[in-house]
Structures are given as C-alpha cells and as structure tokens.
Amino acid sequence: MRYLSLFACLAFSSAAQNLPIRFQDKAADGKIEVYVGSELFTAYLFDSDHSIKKPVLYPVISPEGNFVSRGWPLDPREGERTDHPHHIGIWFNHGDVNGNDFWNNSYERDLTKRHYGIIHHTGVKKIKESKKSGELITTTEWFDFEGKKLIEEESKYTFSATENLRIIDREITLKAATDLLFADNKEGMIALRLAKELEHADPKVNYTPSGEYTNDLGIKGTEVWGKRSEWMRLTGQINDENLTVAIFDHPDNHNFPGHWHARGYGLYAVNNIGSDVFTKGVEVSDISVPEGGKIKFKYRIIIASKHLTEDEMVEAALQFQK
Structure with missing residues (x-):
C-alpha cells in the first residue's frame, strides 16, 4: 500500500498524535477562539458591529507560532502592504450575487457608489471539543x-x-432566501490573505518574501493565476520555520476544479464561479438557485511545518475527497 493515512503521508509518525482542540467562547468580544492544546490557532471573528462586513478566521497561526495571515488592517505589522482592506484572514464570499459585491465590501467603502453586500453573523449552532478534533457550526x-x-x-x-x-475543513451550505444568480466574477470564493513573508518576490518591497505557488500541473509562481487545479501548494519560510500552506478544492463543488485567484502580493483564493473571466468567455460557470434551493461547497486548508512534496499533496487531496 503506497500511503497509510493523511498524517502518515505527511511524515508525521503515529507517535505524533492528534492534539486536542478546544474553544473559548468570547461572544462579547465578537469572536470564538480556537486552541491547539494551550496555543492559539485561529479565531472565528464576527465583530458584532459588522465593521469587517463578513465573519473571518483571524489570525491564522502556524504550528511554530508564526502568523500565516497578514495583520493589517486589524493588527498592523511593520512593513506590511496596506492594500485591499477587505482581505482579512480566511473568508468565503463572492463578487457578484444578484448584482451585489460581497467580496470588496469593507469599512473603507463608499456604499453609495456600488452595490455592496454584507454578511451578518447570526448564531452558533454547535461547539464540540475532543482530543482529536474540534467542530464549530x-x-x-x-x-x-x-x-x-x-x-x-x-x-x-x-x-x-x-x-x-x-487542518481546517469548511463545509458551507447556502440556502436561497430569494431567487439567486451567482454570476461569473473573478473575485471569490474561499480565500486567505498571506503574511508578507509568504508573498512572491517583488522588487517594489523592502523585505524578501519566500513564497512560491505550485499547482497540480506543476505550474509555479504567479503563472498559476486563473488556471484550474484541484489543489494549490504555497511553500515559504517565516523565521526558521519551513511552511506549506495548501488549499484543496472538492469534487462535489460546482465547476470543480476551480480557477485560482492567487496573486503574488499575498491573495490566495480558489474560485468555482469565475470561468467566464478566467477563460475570456470560452467557459461559463454562473449558478442560478431558486428560492428555497441550496448549494454546498467544501474546502480544506492545511498548514504544515515543512515543505510538502507533490506525492504528499496528492495523498492529502485523496484523503480530503474521501
């Protein structure tokens, strides 16, 4: 048998057991924190005054305690880019739903000049802790x-x-409260804004990024933008930690495998509803959902303290698809 399990294939022996996941419910502060043992991993941040315009996972912290997500605009760090204030942590939305732009909305937008949508947190249905995983609905x-x-x-x-x-797995169920059209748009869907150290090389910045994208066809660097791929691997280094940040699309998702809206400046996203843009009109991927209908999406994000090989990425994708 070529592979044993996800953890085994990533070169973590059975002695490296799953660590307990626990949560701290800080709803009064607009967040639910997620811990691996005693160490903060991330937080579901819903910001009760809605200034961030959608819930996000923020910050995102590596196994060795480095920030994988950009800090600005919530917690600026020295030397970071200060573009795209709507790029915060990990998020899910789309640039055109019934003509409303959910992607670009932020506290800086003039809402009179464009039809911006907003996503309000309404509740927590479940929090479950265990020694092997944690579940938040x-x-x-x-x-x-x-x-x-x-x-x-x-x-x-x-x-x-x-x-x-x-590992973060997210399963999203969208129920239409009215007839919906998710129109082709390059700006979507599951996304992460990376720390400056994981950007691609850029002579315009005064720091030295270490990031490199590779897709499932072996295409590297910024050439991955707009290409279809089942997964994307970003490798880099922060301080002395070698890192892989990998995102996986799922065969059950609409228009699988999706196109990658992955930019060298740190935007890292896969878009299942953008074919018209990415193929210059050759393909179309609009979705119409009638009132009361549902559509679902599934994604996985892996953050590993090593540079994962292609074989390890393939096995991780197979495990996710199961």
Missing part, C-alpha cells in the same frame, strides 16, 4: 445593498492538528 445571513436578505448560510468548521500540522 455557525450561521450567517447575506444581505444586499438595500438590506434585503438573499442567503441563509450554515458553515461547519472542523479543526484538527498534530505537533507540526494544522
């Missing part, structure tokens, strides 16, 4: 620029970890 509602409810969302987050590995 949340609900949100998507509203258009006039305040009309378009979508009822339920997201299940499953967190797991070993000493040198972190």
Whole structure:
C-alpha cells in the first residue's frame, strides 16, 4: 500500500498524535477562539458591529507560532502592504450575487457608489471539543445593498492538528432566501490573505518574501493565476520555520476544479464561479438557485511545518475527497 493515512503521508509518525482542540467562547468580544492544546490557532471573528462586513478566521497561526495571515488592517505589522482592506484572514464570499459585491465590501467603502453586500453573523449552532478534533457550526445571513436578505448560510468548521500540522475543513451550505444568480466574477470564493513573508518576490518591497505557488500541473509562481487545479501548494519560510500552506478544492463543488485567484502580493483564493473571466468567455460557470434551493461547497486548508512534496499533496487531496 503506497500511503497509510493523511498524517502518515505527511511524515508525521503515529507517535505524533492528534492534539486536542478546544474553544473559548468570547461572544462579547465578537469572536470564538480556537486552541491547539494551550496555543492559539485561529479565531472565528464576527465583530458584532459588522465593521469587517463578513465573519473571518483571524489570525491564522502556524504550528511554530508564526502568523500565516497578514495583520493589517486589524493588527498592523511593520512593513506590511496596506492594500485591499477587505482581505482579512480566511473568508468565503463572492463578487457578484444578484448584482451585489460581497467580496470588496469593507469599512473603507463608499456604499453609495456600488452595490455592496454584507454578511451578518447570526448564531452558533454547535461547539464540540475532543482530543482529536474540534467542530464549530455557525450561521450567517447575506444581505444586499438595500438590506434585503438573499442567503441563509450554515458553515461547519472542523479543526484538527498534530505537533507540526494544522487542518481546517469548511463545509458551507447556502440556502436561497430569494431567487439567486451567482454570476461569473473573478473575485471569490474561499480565500486567505498571506503574511508578507509568504508573498512572491517583488522588487517594489523592502523585505524578501519566500513564497512560491505550485499547482497540480506543476505550474509555479504567479503563472498559476486563473488556471484550474484541484489543489494549490504555497511553500515559504517565516523565521526558521519551513511552511506549506495548501488549499484543496472538492469534487462535489460546482465547476470543480476551480480557477485560482492567487496573486503574488499575498491573495490566495480558489474560485468555482469565475470561468467566464478566467477563460475570456470560452467557459461559463454562473449558478442560478431558486428560492428555497441550496448549494454546498467544501474546502480544506492545511498548514504544515515543512515543505510538502507533490506525492504528499496528492495523498492529502485523496484523503480530503474521501
């Protein structure tokens, strides 16, 4: 048998057991923190005054305690880019739902100049801790620029970890509160804004990024943008920690495998509803959902304290697809 299991194939022996996941419910502060043992991994941040315009996972911290996500605009760090204030941690949304832009909305936007949507956190259905994983189920509602409810969302987050590995699985169910059109748009869907150290080389910045994208066809660097791929591997280094940040699309998702909206400056996203843009009109991937209908998406994010090989990425993808 070529591979044993996800953890084994990533070169973590059975002695490197799953670590317990626990949560701290800090709803009064607009967040639910996620811990691996006693160490903060991330937080479901829903910001009760809605200034971030959608719930996010922020910050995102590596197994050795380095920030994988950019700090700005919430917690600026020296030398970071200060572009795209809507790029915060890990998020899920889309650039055109019934003509409403959920992607670009932020506290800096002039809402009178464009139809910006907003995603409101509405509740927590489940928090479950265990020695091997942790589960968080949340609900949100998507509203258009006039305040009309378009979508009822339920997201299940499953967190797991070993000493040198972190995994986030997210299953998203979107129920249409009215007839919906998810129109082709390059800006979507599951996304992460990376720390400056994981950007690609850029002579315009005064630091030396170490990031490199590789997709499942072996295409590297910024050439991955717009290409289809089942997964993407980003390798780099922060301080003395070698890192892989990998994102996996799922065969059950619409228009699998998705196109990658992955930029050298640190935007890292896979988009299942962008074919018209990425293929210059050769393909179309719009989705129409009638009132009361549902559509689901599944994604996995892995953060490993090593540079994963292609074989390890393939096996991780197979494990996720099972």
